[in-house]
Amino acid sequence: MDASSAFQDTLPLSSDALLAQLDDWGLSYRLHTHIPLRTVEESKAVEDQFMVPGENALRLKNLYLRDKKKRNYLVTLEQSREIDLKALGAELGVGNLSFGSADRLLQNLGIRPGAVSPLAMINGVQNNVRFFMDASAQTTDVIYMHPLVNDRTVAVARDDLMAFFDRIGCEVTWLP
Numbered sequence: 001m002d003a004s005s006a007f008q009d010t011l012p013l014s015s016d017a018l019l020a021q022l023d024d025w026g027l028s029y030r031l032h033t034h035i036p037l038r039t040v041e042e043s044k045a046v047e048d049q050f051m052v053p054g055e056n057a058l059r060l061k062n063l064y065l066r067d068k069k070k071r072n073y074l075v076t077l078e079q080s081r082e083i084d085l086k087a088l089g090a091e092l093g094v095g096n097l098s099f100g101s102a103d104r105l106l107q108n109l110g111i112r113p114g115a116v117s118p119l120a121m122i123n124g125v126q127n128n129v130r131f132f133m134d135a136s137a138q139t140t141d142v143i144y145m146h147p148l149v150n151d152r153t154v155a156v157a158r159d160d161l162m163a164f165f166d167r168i169g170c171e172v173t174w175l176p
Contacts (some may be wrong), residue, residue: 062116
């Protein structure tokens with residue numbers, strides 16, 4: 001199975017259910033549909049279709065990581081930011097980090113590879129996934145991310161994303 005909305009009913013929480021929850025909470029977003037995107041490079045190729053010119057926006061890359069003690073982390077960064085996992089582990093104070101498996105990703109965040117997103121913390125908080133986010137998100141107006149599937153992108157105002165984290169009880173640790 002891939003990470004597109006065609007298979008969303010096999011997830012613990014479907015993309016449709018997540019979007020309905022955002023609506024119920026009064027959190028606004030702009031929804032865009034597109035071909036399945038699995039990488040930052042693929043995202044860059046289509047983002048002009050839905051980006052608003054002049055918008056103070058943040059586009060993301062997301063890493064599902066584990067440490068030697070089998071603790072789980074979701075790290076969300078500005079899409080062009082370079083990553084050194086060893087340095088990141090030291091910065092987070094957690095030691096050696098490695099990518100989590102597809103099975104663990106589904107188990108802990110309720111998503112498949114290619115659809116990793118801060119919105120997956122709706123599942124991650126229940127599984128003790130720690131969340132780290134690029135501090136640049138604090139000064140942007142809009143953040144683009146997948147709503148649990150990779151053939152949809154939502155543009156969410158920063159304040160609405162922070163309200164989402166509050167609603168689900170997700171603590172955000174900011175990365176400089």
